[in-house]
Amino acid sequence: PTCVLMMNGQPVDGFMGAQPESQLRAFLDKHVPSAEELQAEEQEEEALDALAEGDTEGALEKLQHAVATDPANDDARFDYVKLLLQLGREDDAKVAFAPVIAKAEVSRRLGALKAWMDALDFVASSAHGAGAGAEFDAKIAANKRDFETRFARARWLMAQQRWQEAMDELLEILMRDKAWNDDAARKAYVAVLEIIEPPKVKVADGQIPPEDPVVASYRRRLSSVVLS
Structure with missing residues (x-):
């Protein structure tokens, strides 16, 4: 006899022949939620x-x-x-x-949380207070390719949950150097997208949940820069 486990109308696992009870329990534990x-x-x-x-x-x-x-x-x-x-x-x-x-190295969502906490730690250790924005702006005005300052400003904005402004700053880096600092700007940008994406709304079977317009817009901007 053949046993096939179906999920959402698709076969996901199975076995052939009679199995001892211990093997059957292990098979079910593997697929059936506790x-x-x-x-x-x-x-x-x-x-x-x-x-x-x-x-x-x-x-x-x-x-x-x-x-x-x-x-x-x-x-x-x-x-x-x-x-x-x-x-x-x-x-x-x-x-x-x-x-x-x-798991933060292999999970995009968990990695996004780590990026947020790293930004908070960076701001705390660097003593970038509320008035740091003027200092960042002055340095960037003097040198638009001062990516270290731009990245610092982006993390400062992340720490304040000013997500769109942070992505705008990261885009300024990416437009000038897509792979700067081992992809640090791109990784931070993707992390912000993960953080700001709202939970998917429930829809009928077969339908695709609508995409948040802000997230969709900033995904397009990233694609246009990276693929250009």
Whole structure:
């Protein structure tokens, strides 16, 4: 006999022949979500609904529970750490992010959070206060190819959650040097896109969720610069 597991109408795994109970359990555990995973997914959805209704504290509590229920749910952890950072709770965000910091190199979403926290650390260690903008502007006016200052200004803007201004500054670097500093400007730009992209709205099966106009616009700008 042949057993084939179907998901969304497509075969994803299977086996042939009779299998011992231990093998069947292992096969099912591999593909069937646990109660904890399902509970965490439900809590994450409820948190996003709470956010949409303006209930920030309720969303934060539900995301915290989701991460505690299923620590392997990186989507819930992303939303949780992102919300903590948005609320200025940097220390709590770093504690929540610590278990997945090793994944930041291979996960675009987790890497985006690390880029945000790196920007916050950079600003704190460099003592770039609220008046640093004039200093940045003066240096850039004297040398439009002062990429170090432009990148510093972009990170300063990221730390203030001034996302579009940060991307505009990063584009100024990319238009002049696409691969500057081992792609640092492009990587930071992509990180911001990940951070500002809103959760996908629910649509009927077979339909594509609408794309956020700001995210779409800045993706096009990046493509036009990188591919030019």
